[in-house]
Amino acid sequence: MLLLNGKETAATIRARLKTEIAGLVEAHGRPPGLAVILVGEDAPSQVYVRNKERACADAGIASQTFRLPADTPQAELEGHIQDLNAREDIDGILLQLPLPTGLDSQRCLDLIDPAKDVDGFHPVNMGRLLLNLPGPKPCTPAGILTLLDHYGIDPAGKHCVIVGRSNIVGKPLAQLLLARHGTVTVCHSRTRDLPAITRQGDIVCVAIGRTGFLTPEMVKEGAVVVDVGINRTDDGLKGDADFDGLQDKVAAITPVPGGVGPMTIAQLLLNTLESYTARVQR
Template sequence: MPAKIIDGKKMADALLEKAAQEVSSLSRPPCLAIVLVGNDPASEVYVRKKIEACKFTGIVSKDVRLPASATQSEVIGAVQKLNKEGKVDAILVQVPMPQAIDEDKVLAQVAPEKDADGFHPENFGKLAFNQGKIIPCTPLGILHLLKQSGVALAGKHAVVIGRSRIVGKPLALLLLNENCTVSICHSKTPDIGSLSAQADIVCVAVGKPKLLKAGMVKQGAVVIDAGTSREGEKLIGDVDFDSVKEKASLITPVPGGVGPMTVAALMHNAILCYRIRGGK
């Protein structure tokens, strides 16, 4: 029996509606500053979607653009200026940045209480100790997808393929905090399929089209595809969807799965930053 497809768009829409209701009850709308360095086409699309979500929920978006020629000090200066702005509640620095920019140094400059992406070392460390409030958006969205789909997490074996700061590492910590037994696979893992085939839950986020094949998944597994690549105008994921859906019990599509949830989680985090800073 083919897998049930998890409708991330429907779940995200419900979360955005909830966020809009919450914003309407606040003394003022939260403000999310989005910093974009350069003009990477994919980043432009992602930023546009985030700004659209802000408009829908009533969150004020502050669009900060720097040219691809911007220096490290200029980018850090822009972030530090936003840290000092009292009306800016949350800051997101869009990645990837141009190669000349050290992303780690820039992200570490975002004030932890304004860190809408949850990438600051302080927030990441709190996540590791299961004390995190601001959780990276994609992992937070994935956790919501799993829970809303009725997936019991405690005691399950979860394999996370990918170890990026954006998805893999924080997702592994989040699942561990939910009492999963977690294995992380990456480019140096000799035989990823031997591990993924044992998993109750497989989450993939590496950006390699159709990396996960049906033979790498056990019957009845839950499969979450957080990878995206473009083939011409078509957006495809890291999972060989057509073959894997015949073995999985639940599966996310690309597009329409994890992506919308990432944006919805960002709106949640922007409101959370507002509240952490004392907003009511």
């Protein structure tokens, strides 16, 4: 069994980015700037945002986190986004999801300047992804492709089964795999006889947020399993796949932690760098 080590792969990418950014700062007189907007007190979001801040600082990206109270009115949040759109020193804006109830995340995402949309969640950038046009790619799906590439796993011609149809993982991941010539099936909570479908997968990606959901009976021998789940249990951080049960059956699997999560952050740095280079060249 091959362990798809996202922590290590992300570290390699981050080291390369760090060198590249140092050169660019020299040439353009300012570092890439990332603004993270964090609304409310959601505990996991606090952890992710701290990880992002640390990764940015290490790579030479100037990141600023704007922490807003959970009862921030929609109009005020929209005002913050517009201020950040107008700022020359900010190349990327990330609105940490989920937002507290009462706030309309889609309206906020629609407002982010597509040129600063480092999550790739703006409808224009989602459309560009669908059309195979250049643009920022959502961090988790793009990080998964980079991880597969790193280990020489090519989705071309393979049956890629995705469990989960979210806008931030399942749907964009389907498009990226399709663009790389995978045969893609997207399953979800209403799918009938899910195990019959996941068992066809050469590559099985799970992103539903249920601890240990993907069991050995649900995958074929020699499959590649990509675990996008991050579930906090009494036993620590667990993925959506039954890692222990699967490890003797699969050809390769991503661990949790240390798999897809660190790749998501590396991709965010990459997207921020791309926004920056596009903006300083204008």
